Amino acid sequence: MEMLGKFISSVREKTPLVHHITNYVTVNDCANITLCIGASPVMAHAEEEVEEMVSMAGALVLNIGTLDSQQITRMFLAGKAAGKLGLPIILDPVGAGATSFRTKTAQRMIQELPISVLKGNAGEIGTLAGIQAEVRGVDSGGMSGDPVEITRILAERLGSTVVMSGVIDVVSDGNCIMQCENGHPFMGRLSGTGCMAASIIGACAAVFSDYLRSSAAGITAFGIAGERAAADAAGPGSFKYRLFDHMATVTGDDVNQYGRVRVL
Amino acid sequence: MEMLGKFISSVREKTPLVHHITNYVTVNDCANITLCIGASPVMAHAEEEVEEMVSMAGALVLNIGTLDSQQITRMFLAGKAAGKLGLPIILDPVGAGATSFRTKTAQRMIQELPISVLKGNAGEIGTLAGIQAEVRGVDSGGMSGDPVEITRILAERLGSTVVMSGVIDVVSDGNCIMQCENGHPFMGRLSGTGCMAASIIGACAAVFSDYLRSSAAGITAFGIAGERAAADAAGPGSFKYRLFDHMATVTGDDVNQYGRVRVL
Amino acid sequence: MEMLGKFISSVREKTPLVHHITNYVTVNDCANITLCIGASPVMAHAEEEVEEMVSMAGALVLNIGTLDSQQITRMFLAGKAAGKLGLPIILDPVGAGATSFRTKTAQRMIQELPISVLKGNAGEIGTLAGIQAEVRGVDSGGMSGDPVEITRILAERLGSTVVMSGVIDVVSDGNCIMQCENGHPFMGRLSGTGCMAASIIGACAAVFSDYLRSSAAGITAFGIAGERAAADAAGPGSFKYRLFDHMATVTGDDVNQYGRVRVL
Numbered sequence: 001m002e003m004l005g006k007f008i009s010s011v012r013e014k015t016p017l018v019h020h021i022t023n024y025v026t027v028n029d030c031a032n033i034t035l036c037i038g039a040s041p042v043m044a045h046a047e048e049e050v051e052e053m054v055s056m057a058g059a060l061v062l063n064i065g066t067l068d069s070q071q072i073t074r075m076f077l078a079g080k081a082a083g084k085l086g087l088p089i090i091l092d093p094v095g096a097g098a099t100s101f102r103t104k105t106a107q108r109m110i111q112e113l114p115i116s117v118l119k120g121n122a123g124e125i126g127t128l129a130g131i132q133a134e135v136r137g138v139d140s141g142g143m144s145g146d147p148v149e150i151t152r153i154l155a156e157r158l159g160s161t162v163v164m165s166g167v168i169d170v171v172s173d174g175n176c177i178m179q180c181e182n183g184h185p186f187m188g189r190l191s192g193t194g195c196m197a198a199s200i201i202g203a204c205a206a207v208f209s210d211y212l213r214s215s216a217a218g219i220t221a222f223g224i225a226g227e228r229a230a231a232d233a234a235g236p237g238s239f240k241y242r243l244f245d246h247m248a249t250v251t252g253d254d255v256n257q258y259g260r261v262r263v264l
Numbered sequence: 265m266e267m268l269g270k271f272i273s274s275v276r277e278k279t280p281l282v283h284h285i286t287n288y289v290t291v292n293d294c295a296n297i298t299l300c301i302g303a304s305p306v307m308a309h310a311e312e313e314v315e316e317m318v319s320m321a322g323a324l325v326l327n328i329g330t331l332d333s334q335q336i337t338r339m340f341l342a343g344k345a346a347g348k349l350g351l352p353i354i355l356d357p358v359g360a361g362a363t364s365f366r367t368k369t370a371q372r373m374i375q376e377l378p379i380s381v382l383k384g385n386a387g388e389i390g391t392l393a394g395i396q397a398e399v400r401g402v403d404s405g406g407m408s409g410d411p412v413e414i415t416r417i418l419a420e421r422l423g424s425t426v427v428m429s430g431v432i433d434v435v436s437d438g439n440c441i442m443q444c445e446n447g448h449p450f451m452g453r454l455s456g457t458g459c460m461a462a463s464i465i466g467a468c469a470a471v472f473s474d475y476l477r478s479s480a481a482g483i484t485a486f487g488i489a490g491e492r493a494a495a496d497a498a499g500p501g502s503f504k505y506r507l508f509d510h511m512a513t514v515t516g517d518d519v520n521q522y523g524r525v526r527v528l
Numbered sequence: 529m530e531m532l533g534k535f536i537s538s539v540r541e542k543t544p545l546v547h548h549i550t551n552y553v554t555v556n557d558c559a560n561i562t563l564c565i566g567a568s569p570v571m572a573h574a575e576e577e578v579e580e581m582v583s584m585a586g587a588l589v590l591n592i593g594t595l596d597s598q599q600i601t602r603m604f605l606a607g608k609a610a611g612k613l614g615l616p617i618i619l620d621p622v623g624a625g626a627t628s629f630r631t632k633t634a635q636r637m638i639q640e641l642p643i644s645v646l647k648g649n650a651g652e653i654g655t656l657a658g659i660q661a662e663v664r665g666v667d668s669g670g671m672s673g674d675p676v677e678i679t680r681i682l683a684e685r686l687g688s689t690v691v692m693s694g695v696i697d698v699v700s701d702g703n704c705i706m707q708c709e710n711g712h713p714f715m716g717r718l719s720g721t722g723c724m725a726a727s728i729i730g731a732c733a734a735v736f737s738d739y740l741r742s743s744a745a746g747i748t749a750f751g752i753a754g755e756r757a758a759a760d761a762a763g764p765g766s767f768k769y770r771l772f773d774h775m776a777t778v779t780g781d782d783v784n785q786y787g788r789v790r791v792l
Binding site (some may be wrong): 023024025026028029065066067068069095098099100101102136137138139189190191192234235236237238240241 | 281283288291292295296299300304305306307308309310311312313316317320321504505506507508509510512513
Binding site for chain 1 (some may be wrong): 627667718764
């Protein structure tokens, strides 16, 4: 069992700035969850400032949930700047596999940008791994093959950390594989939990360059918050506000004590 | 009394994909309410993918709440694609009557796109019916004339279902007229309830092509959720999270038992 | 002690329309808080309608939180129209001082538009006052110099009301100085409270052209709501929904009774 708590306590101490270029559906939730984990969110996309804003940040989160051509330009500009500075880039390829526009854009991003963490659902990660996978809108359909092996192989090929979210999240850097088992089914009934997970990973990656463990720590902390939020939640609305409440109080010790992370 | 419960239970069974091109003010609420009714939301607007995304969906919701010229192009692209596929299109002409830009765009949409359900407040529907009506910002002012007759005549003229929202919602396909009486004044004190109603109608229309009844079923289910959410709500903030909680649990049986729908 | 309650009760009586051109991160919160104070929000940005929408409104709120070049054009179009009509313009220069793009745009706005109320944090106001100030992302870092004097001098120079938000908010029209002490630390842990404050100021400025006092009244009412929301809040999620609940019930009498406003 890995002791991942220090990643969470470090975020709360260092309050890194997490720069997002993300979709307009869940952007407010991303901002607030970033504050809850103890980091500071900024959303900025203009060509005129995106590189300057990146230079201030500790991590860059790119999320293609409401992609268009103008946003691609901006994401590459920000991504190149982050690359030059050695900043971790977290990519959430929302809907890759649903349309060829998203698939191709996500493929270009993993090829041309130094992505540190690629986080998606089974359909998205399967698509980018070149496996037969199904994505309907922004939801994962089925995927053929073994999630653990697909995650590991894609991570190895990219030289990045890959996170395949699901009931059990799989995290791999191509070498080590971790399975993170915290979380609650309610998280799948709320729009934006995947996007929020990427924000949290960004906050953790900003303070530790061990992206495998910072990803596992982030999603474990988020999963613990989800479990606590689900207790007594009457439905998705009360679950949501409670998720923020609990994310704001999960400590490094909680992650060490309640985290269910298996190293394969 | 119509038995409309089957529309709701069908949505929960079939989980249709509801494609939205909508405003950036209430888009998160639209996504979450779509999940609560048991459907799956997707928001996508890029010219490069909008037709491909439509081809996956069960319904298309167009909402002009934060309209601009680029969005018009995208809405027509999506709308034409939906039309070819026989997909229901739900149009929410937010602010028609407030500015000539919105009025003209909404008029063009009902003329050039095969709208299945046009849903607006009295001012918006009155404006599109050519009646003296007042819209201030995105709120309905007064309207001269009989809401029931205006709704019916506009529906007849368009060959579509028209929903005029209000304390009592009027739904007509030009022939049959229904009055839906569920709901609560709190719904008017929260931004986005009108937009959410359109998402719910979209989910229902995706599973039954009887758009008159799927519209009435959707707004009735939403109204019941609103009534339940308002009980014990301390204000608009607690009403909002409770609205999602209750929308997630309203059943077809609830609609049959608690729905107050009068066929005129 | 100023009696500022009448500003709040007037908003609730007159329900002014508050036109926003704002960021896509917190726009939903701005819409809902505007409803809670008793006003009516509208968000519209298209070149084709922005002047017509302004002509219907009681105030214009400009917020550069997710600025880009297209939005600048739109803001100037709306701002010039508001100026011609004598409408109050509230400017929230989010992130001025963080990037030169935001700094320069905010400087151009205060020079070329008849801003009635400029509201920002210490870093933003300090930057615009030409003081050594630090802004990290959209958060205020430090600032050298006396907040009260900087606020007063900038207000005098601009001929506007300036609000520097902080633990104690400073409001000045260049002549009179007020310190508003209501509020709660929770407000700093939630994304968008600054943006919401600008919406509330907009609502108050729409009904009284005494912008010094309408600003002080608005942030005092908001601060009282924040204090009430924080009592028993388990975290930022429950604080947030309670903030809307309490904003909806703060009365003019509450402001007179519980407001802590000192005139220096």
